[in-house]
Amino acid sequence: HPDGRTKVYVGRYVDRGEEGSNAWALAPSRTTSGAAILVRNPHLSWDAGYYEGHVVVPGVVEWYGDFRMGGPFQVIGGFNRRLGFATTNNSGADRDEVYALAVDPDRVDPDRVDHVRFDGGAMPVERVEVTVEFRNGPGYSTETRAFWTTALGPVIHRGNGRVYVLRDGAAG
Incomplete structure (x- = not known):
């Protein structure tokens, strides 16, 4: 503005x-x-x-x-x-970064793990499954979902040959 x-x-x-x-x-x-x-x-x-x-x-x-x-x-x-x-909020701090990393064309394995290019090398993008039990009416249900993560942080989007990763400066 x-x-x-x-x-x-x-x-x-x-x-x-x-x-x-x-x-x-x-x-x-x-x-x-x-x-x-x-x-x-x-x-x-x-x-x-x-x-x-x-x-x-x-x-x-x-x-x-x-x-x-x-x-x-x-x-x-x-x-x-x-x-x-x-917790308190401070939107003045700029701690988070989003990396738009190119998919490594030499190491794409659709059955297992993708890799992205980072610092001149390949970095794995690992699939992690999380199962959560939750109340569903009088009983309980479970649901399993897959997430992807890298050494930099979680994958927040994939598309057009890129993997977008959120790096939180507070995560160490």
Whole structure:
């Protein structure tokens, strides 16, 4: 935008005053109820793609909160029996990169793994299957989906002889 006050996010302008977020943790000694309080305001629009989640792996983990699809740490706020957690947003940081990598024509194996060209060599694109059990009416169902990943990060798109990979700077 010509005035320099806005950024473009998915084809729309957003006032920079909306960027950022807040989170506060209050100790039990600081509240009238005597209970710890966690407050968060992520400063995201209502159409930002929040999803409610209650994840239970009996004897291993249980948490309740909200999340957004697509990030390396999808849970953005919630709690379990022992603690509450919140994330804050800083859209000013440019940490993520998308690599458009050419498919290596010498190493394409449609039955197994593709390879892409990177730093003068071939890098494998590995297929990973994930099976998830979920509640379906009175019972449970399972669904298996395939994902592709590289040493740089997950594949987010394939097409026209290229593999697009998301590299998250926070992933190490």
